[in-house]
Amino acid sequence: MQSHCRLILLTCLYLICLMGLSGCGNEQSKSEQTESPPAVAMSPPTISNNVASFNGPRSNYTITNNGLETNVVDNVGSDGITKLSSNISLLNFTDVSINLTIKNKADSLSATELNALVELYIAYFNRVPDAEGLSYWIDRLKAGMTFDQIGESFYSAAILYSTQTGYSASMSNADFVRIIYRNVLGRPSPDQDGVDYWSQLLDSGKASRGTLVRTMLNSAHTFMGDPTYGWVARLLDNKNIVGKDFSVTRGLSYINPSDSISKGMSIAATVTADDISVAQGLIDALIGIININLNQLSAAQASRFLHQSTFGPTVGDITNLTNMGLNNWFANQFIASQSLHRNYMDRTAATLPKGLSELNQNHFFESFWQQAINGEDQLRQRVTFALSQIFVISFQDSSVVNYPRGVADYYDMLATHSFANFRQLLEAVSLHPMMGIYLTSLRNQKEAGTRVPDENYAREVMQLFTIGLYKLNIDGSYILENGKPVETYNSNDIAGLAKVFTGWSWAGPDKTNTRFFGGTPDPNRDWLPMQSYPNYHSTSVKNFLGTTIPAQAPANPEASLKIALDTLFNHPNVGPFIGKQLIQRLVTSNPSPQYVARVAAVFNNNGQGVRGDMKALIRAILVDAEARNDPMLSDAGVGKLREPVIRLANWLRAFSSRSTSGFYRITNLDDPLSGLAQTPMRSPSVFNFYRPGYVPPNSSIATAQLVSPEMQITAETSVVGYLNFMRDIIVNGTGTARDVKADYSAFTSLATTPDQLVDKVNLLLMSNQMSSNLRNQIISAINSIAIPNSPQTAIDTAKLNRVYLCVYLSLASPEYLVQK
Known part of the structure; x- marks a missing residue:
């Protein structure tokens, strides 16, 4: 071994x-943040001639047609419900368009003619055709243009996008043949004899590059059933199926012509001679459709889901999930009982000679791993660990390490509120004494003389816990002004918010000055929420994030806190900011803007008018099309x-x-x-x-x-x-x-x-x-x-x-x- x-x-x-x-x-x-696409000015959907244009990506919308009119419902943004008459032929979204007439137009061709057109896209670009382009070439074909002439036009277009396609006007005939081998026959390293054979046809003038492609396509189909090369014909047929699904059945075209090539190529690249499921999953994700049955998961799909939502699957977990389906699994996990780490610490302390004072961080680690391995509430376990990396406190802090039971309770608090409401979670984090110690809001005093309130928690509750550094669109991209991101807050906002977090300190039976500064400690002060001490709370005007808390007489720390946390909670950044980080912790480091927008929309409204519903948020992250559709493993x-x-x-x-x-x-x-x-x-x-x-x-x-x-x-x-x-x-x-x-x-x-x-x-x-x-x-x-x-x-x-x-x-x- x-x-x-x-x-x-x-x-x-x-x-x-x-x-x-x-x-x-x-x-x-x-915090580091990555560059995002420019913001798009929002305006109502526009209808001009036969085109309806919308303000969001396709996956944000539900489209229905009753034969008389088309209804487009915005599930994420502010477009609402748009009713369109039957004369509308094109729907433009920010990422793709949908041609509503392409299917009828395609039906006007024979199956052989349609397949031949689709295969030209495969041969020249190795991509799925877009509906707009396919519609154009159907019109040209019906107007008398031959397939060979269309092929020559495709070659000219391919040269214009040489970076993506590999074609160039100066390329040799042999290099041209090698690209067709790759695209048509799925052979990036063709045999030299084959290259020589086809190249000689071009060299001799017996074929042009446009006509040669058609000849090679016909040759590829002759391999069907061949024990050695039958896969070539199956591969071409499968790419054809996916191409027609994208362009004809779904009517899709990318708005950006470069995307039509690069992203269309990415979809085609996932097709194999035996499988088109990954390509279909990519198309479904573009539209926001889940292409698997959430209540009939395969063992592999169940395992993948459990890797995202728990500390890892067991054989029994996989079997149970395949039997019960995701809906029942979520229902069971959301009601699974929580075991408190603090109770473990108390039981352990009872066995130690010096009791609570002898506890250390290793006792928390014991409880953590016991629950991570054996806990039946695995969804709560995994989400809590993710939250602990957003709402951070740490044993590495020289003061926090002295309160291992307090840290255990802080982790319990995250677990308790992981299935509650984000507003409750935010308040519980803000008032926990371990957070008070870690970010120095405990014993924070009002301004006096040269003393100013401690700004540490005020800064981090904005930067890291709620709204981030820059204003965001719902899809997580930056809102731009003059080409630059717009900051969410400035030093004045920090100073104003810092006043809110004055006058909070240790819990106990009274609010004396001695207790505020740590004297006469309550035995449970390490986990009881901090309490207010009006004598130490700022009574001056508090301005932050466009909100003003008037001067107070007497001081009212609870009222100040409520206004501040309500302001943060209702900021439009919170959904995309927190939603994206949870996606990153559970599913993928690089979620698409559409994924972020769908999740943020659920944070904003769980479907019943409730903002910040953590159960709805977690479910939205884990059942989204990007999370559930089978992944393209080669995609970095x-x-x-x-x-x-x-x-x-x-x-x-x-x-x-x-x-x-x-x-x-x-x-x-x-x-x-x-x-x-x-x-x-x-x-x-x-x-x-x-x-x-x-x-x-x-x-x-x-x-x-x-x-x-x-x-x-x-x-x-x-x-x-x-x-x-x-x-x-x-x-x-x-x-x-x-x-x-x-x-x-x-x-x-x-x-x-x-x-x-x-x-x-x-x-x-x-x-x-x-x-x-x-x-x-x-x-x-x-x-x-x-x-x-x-x-x-x-x-x-x-x-x-x-x-x-x-x-x-x-x-x-x-x-x-x-x-x-």
Whole structure:
């Protein structure tokens, strides 16, 4: 086992480095945010001639037609319900248009003619046709233009977009043939004899580039049924099916001509000779349609959902979800009972000689891992962990670390309000004494003489907890003025809001000056919400975010707080700001603007007029088309890097890990070489372990204009550390005295059938997304461990080593490390 792992360790390190991992950047005073598209001035839908134009992307709308009129309902923005007469032929949205007449026009052609037109798009661009373009060429064909003439026109258009298509006016005939091989025959590396044959037809003048394409298309169809090359004809047919679905059935065209090529090519690239489901999923996501039955999930779909919504699936979880469907699963999770970490701390303190004073952060970690592994309320567990990285407090703070029970209760508070309303969550965060300590709002005093109120919490509650630095459209893009983002607040807003958070301190039976400053401590002050002390609350005018709280006499801290939190809660930024971060924590680092807008719309209104409904928000994130449709695994913009704590939790749950002591003694994991470079509730700063807008410098991720937040805690040391850490604990267990060990009994029986073993691990850890190449490599590695005929102890050891190796190689693979 050890010799195999040394080799694989080096191999995996190399593979992971290829992903463009980078070390952490320096702390900055403000959160990083990525550039977004320019804002679009909002105006009512416009109807001109036969065209209706709307203000949002297609996925924001529901379109129905009763034969007499078309109804377009804006589910996200302010367009409302638009009733259109039958003479409207085109609907323009900000990303795509819909041609309402293309189907009738396509029906006027024979099936052979329509297929031939669609295949020209495939041959020249390897993309799906757009409805507007297809409509134009149908008209030209019916006006007498030949397919060969249309082909020549396509070639001229392809040259105009040479960057995307690869064509150029000066390219050789051989290079032209190679592109057609790639597009038509699905062969990016054709045989030289074939290239020479077709090139000679062009060189001799027996064919033009326009006519040659038609000849090669006809040749491709002749392979149908061939045992060796039958896949070529099936691939072409499948691209044709997807092309007609996009342009004819759905009537879609991209607004930007460049998008028609680049994004149309991306859809076509997902089509295989045997599968069109990923392409259909991309089209469905563009429209905002989920293409799977939420109540009839396959095992792989259930596993993928559980990786997004829990600390990782178990075999039982997958079975239960496939049996009950998502609707029942959500219903059960939303009513699942919560186990309080504070109760665990109290029970533990009762067994310690010095009681509460002897508690430390390790006792919280015990409770955290016990619930993460065994908790039945897995949705709450996972969402709470995500919230803890937005509303940050940390044991790394020298004062917070002295209150381990308080931190446990703070985490409980996040869990309690994760299924409540965001307004309640915001108030509970603001009044928790651990937040008061961490961001110094506890014992904050009103202005007097040269003293001014502490501004720390006022700044961060805006910047990090509610509205962010810049004004946002509902899709998360910046609102621009003169080409620049508009700041949400300034120093005056901070100063005005800071006055609100004066006069709050420790809870207790009275409001004396002594108690305000920490004297005569109540035994439960570490978790009871802070109480107001009017004597220390500012009574002057408080101006912030366009809101004014008049001067008070007497001081009224509760009234000030209510106005302030209501103002923040109702700010239009909150939905896209919080919604996008939760999407990033659960589903994908780079959600589309449409995804963000749909989620933000649910935050703004849960369908019953309620703003900030956390249950509705969480469900919207997890059932959205971008979350549920099967991913395009090769797309770098899909999914997210699994952070270290999630990787450990996945392993612990997948392999039924249990504590030998019953205490789950997994302690500090901060060390990047001996641990994971991440420990729950030990963020190095209020900005979390990583920023939502972090971009690894000088990386392919940066070149692609994507973000990868978790990369901020990824460096050479943590890559090596993770591989070494997992190599050790898979075999020996983890925690103090190897307290937590996996149970592989359900897997050792498959050790003699490596393919079945790999498939079971693949389902649990990778939702059946493992590539055939990786699968074959792992099977080969497993087979290299021989199983002797006797004695039984040696047989059992060999079987376990096979399981260890299978699990390790899976967890070490880049295909696992990126959750898709």
